Amino acid sequence: MLYVGAVARGSDERDVEALGLVDGLLGQARTERRELIEWLLGRGFSVNQIRGALSPMVLPADRVIGDDRTLASAREVADSTGVPLDLLQQLHRAAGLVRVQDPDTRFASRADAESVVLAARLIDLGFAPEYVVAFVRLVMDGLTRAAATMRRAALKTLLRPGATELELARDLESLAQQAEPLLGPIMNDLLRLALRQSFETEAINAAERAAGTLPGSRAVGIAFADLVGFTRLGEQLPPEDLGLVAERLNHLTREVVASPVHFIKTLGDAVMLVCPDPLQLLRVVLDLVEAAASVDLPPLRAGLAFGHSANRAGDWYGSPVNLASRVASAAPGGAVRVSESARVAMGEAPDIRWSFVGARHFKNVRGEVLIYDAHRSDMKLSADAQQGSDGGPATSEADQ
Numbered sequence: 001m002l003y004v005g006a007v008a009r010g011s012d013e014r015d016v017e018a019l020g021l022v023d024g025l026l027g028q029a030r031t032e033r034r035e036l037i038e039w040l041l042g043r044g045f046s047v048n049q050i051r052g053a054l055s056p057m058v059l060p061a062d063r064v065i066g067d068d069r070t071l072a073s074a075r076e077v078a079d080s081t082g083v084p085l086d087l088l089q090q091l092h093r094a095a096g097l098v099r100v101q102d103p104d105t106r107f108a109s110r111a112d113a114e115s116v117v118l119a120a121r122l123i124d125l126g127f128a129p130e131y132v133v134a135f136v137r138l139v140m141d142g143l144t145r146a147a148a149t150m151r152r153a154a155l156k157t158l159l160r161p162g163a164t165e166l167e168l169a170r171d172l173e174s175l176a177q178q179a180e181p182l183l184g185p186i187m188n189d190l191l192r193l194a195l196r197q198s199f200e201t202e203a204i205n206a207a208e209r210a211a212g213t214l215p216g217s218r219a220v221g222i223a224f225a226d227l228v229g230f231t232r233l234g235e236q237l238p239p240e241d242l243g244l245v246a247e248r249l250n251h252l253t254r255e256v257v258a259s260p261v262h263f264i265k266t267l268g269d270a271v272m273l274v275c276p277d278p279l280q281l282l283r284v285v286l287d288l289v290e291a292a293a294s295v296d297l298p299p300l301r302a303g304l305a306f307g308h309s310a311n312r313a314g315d316w317y318g319s320p321v322n323l324a325s326r327v328a329s330a331a332p333g334g335a336v337r338v339s340e341s342a343r344v345a346m347g348e349a350p351d352i353r354w355s356f357v358g359a360r361h362f363k364n365v366r367g368e369v370l371i372y373d374a375h376r377s378d379m380k381l382s383a384d385a386q387q388g389s390d391g392g393p394a395t396s397e398a399d400q
Contacts, residue, residue: 016034016038017034019047019051021037021047021056033056036056036057036164037056039166039169043060045059046069049069056169057169057172058172060169060176061172063173064176065176065180066111068110068111069109070110071108072110073104073105073106073107074092074100075103076113077110077117081114081117081120083117087129091120094134094136095115095116095136097113119132122135138314143187158171158172197259217308220275220276220278220306220316221278221281221305221345222273222304222309222316222323223274223275223282224272224273224325224328225253225271225285225302227249227297228300228333229298229333245269245298246269248297249300252297253266253271253288257273258284260276261273261280262275264315274316278345279345279346279347279349281304282374285336288300288302289302289335289336298333299333299334300333300334301328301331301334301335301337303324303325303329303330303336303337304337304338305321305339306320306345307319307320307341308320309321320341322364323339323369324339326363327360330360330362335373336373337374338371338372338373339371340369343370343372350377351377353374353375354372354373356370356372357373358370358371
């Protein structure tokens with residue numbers, strides 16, 4: 001520790017050089033890294049912690065949000081918390097932690113290794129272990145993307161021309177100190193919101209209550225909307241710009257979607273929506289296609305189907321899901337196409353006008369499917385819609 005203190009005070013810069021932590025750096029970059037290392041050593045970080053960090057600059061911010069770089073094994077955490085070792089290891093894998101065979105290997109920071117302990121307590125309330133494991137996996141799937149967005153936002157806030165590593169390290173630590181008290185309440189409030197929304201489509205019916213079974217399939221409307229020409233666009237734009245196009249679709253969809261319609265997921269150039277009321281779903285999809293046409297996005301097209309589908313882990317499964325996707329992929333840009341099942345379920349509405357497209361064959365869909373175009377009652381027909389509304393001969397789209 002005396003040696004570390006001497007280095008931190010800068011009494012002998014050759015000692016910092018001897019640590020090997022500035023090897024390969026030259027000029028200003030070497031000077032800045034040495035300055036950062038001296039500061040980190042003075043803040044109590046060890047040489048090994050600095051050497052093991054992918055980016056030493058974020059060490060102070062990581063410490064603020066719980067990572068003190070103290071390693072722990074699965075067995076140590078199991079013994080100290082009372083969580084069964086096999087369950088703990090399952091939860092570690094669900095959370096995306098590195099998999100190790102030896103439970104006595106200190107493989108992760110203590111903060112990471114203990115991050116799943118509270119989730120394990122749900123089993124004490126009667127939750128089945130497999131559902132708790134699935135819950136952790138799904139939460140981490142979402143939070144990983146959220147954390148990446150927060151990191152990008154933090155860097156955008158702090159980066160400025162000429163900033164040194166030390167200045168960024170200090171700024172990141174300060175920002176983490178200010179944001180850390182908000183993280184728990186934010187996650188708590190959003191999870192509660194998601195639970196309330198999920199109850200809207202997962203109400204238990206009388207038969208399920210009588211049998212004591214989980215909710216089965218539900219008659220729901222399914223919609224997919226995707227950007228026309230997105231694959232071709234990917235050959236013309238750099239990955240960063242292509243990602244921005246997908247982000248704009250995601251953002252636009254969330255701006256347009258309103259309850260009882262639920263935004264289920266993004267699939268790169270497409271979005272999936274679900275609603276128990278297919279007519280409400282159609283209105284939202286029409287709004288979305290119109291909104292996409294008014295902003296800097298490629299044309300959007302959509303397909304709707306209706307029928308019994310099952311909700312599993314936040315996603316939906318069943319033949320209407322496949323059919324809605326197929327109908328969307330076969331539609332021209334700007335069109336909203338609806339399968340016969342959805343058309344019948346919607347009935348007539350004064351704000352919707354229909355035109356018959358024809359009978360279609362889709363890959364992995366049995367038999368012919370009658371397809372309709374949906375329009376606002378005051379919407380002018382596009383050239384594509386006019387061409388497809390004459391009820392002409394049926395065509396095959398089995399290659400879609």
